[in-house]
Amino acid sequence: MQTSVKHNLPSHKNIPKSATGNSLQSLLRHYGIATRLLALHEHNERQAAQKLIDLLAAGKSVALVSDAGTPAISDPGALAVAAVRAAGYPVVALPGANAAMCALAASGSASSHFLFFGFLPQQSAARRRCCRYAGQTARCSAVRR
Numbered sequence: 001m002q003t004s005v006k007h008n009l010p011s012h013k014n015i016p017k018s019a020t021g022n023s024l025q026s027l028l029r030h031y032g033i034a035t036r037l038l039a040l041h042e043h044n045e046r047q048a049a050q051k052l053i054d055l056l057a058a059g060k061s062v063a064l065v066s067d068a069g070t071p072a073i074s075d076p077g078a079l080a081v082a083a084v085r086a087a088g089y090p091v092v093a094l095p096g097a098n099a100a101m102c103a104l105a106a107s108g109s110a111s112s113h114f115l116f117f118g119f120l121p122q123q124s125a126a127r128r129r130c131c132r133y134a135g136q137t138a139r140c141s142a143v144r145r
Contacts, residue, residue, distance in 0.1 A: 023067040040064065042076045049083035056089045070098065074118030074144050100142040107140065114140040 028035065040048040052062050064071040064080060071077035081091050100116055115134050120127045120143060134141040 045079045049080035053087045117143045
């Protein structure tokens with residue numbers, strides 16, 4: 001659903017397209033989907049993971065959605081996914097927009113191997129080390145700004 005809905009967003013001028021915390025709620029409201037949202041972020045991921053498992057145990061379906069980016073890839077979600085899997089529930093990933101793959105495809109580099117860095121460290125010395133490492137170990141690198 002997320003991919004097809006987002007594909008059609010430009011034709012719906014009344015839907016905010018910014019990556020804010022309200023984007024998903026606005027999208028759901030637009031399509032008449034009434035559901036309770038559960039916040040999952042780096043500060044509550046372990047507790048939120050347990051809530052997801054409780055919902056699954058009660059026979060509910062859940063989805064991990066990000067307003068911008070991909071859950072569990074340079075965004076919170078990996079701990080929740082691991083906990084859900086460890087509890088014996090299947091996890092299905094749905095493809096969506098992926099800026100790193102788009103940049104790789106548009107780069108003209110015929111690389112089947114590349115290195116992805118999420119957010120680089122804030123400290124300049126650590127950031128330089130990461131960039132140096134990327135330059136030495138991969139033919140192609142993607143860095144999230």
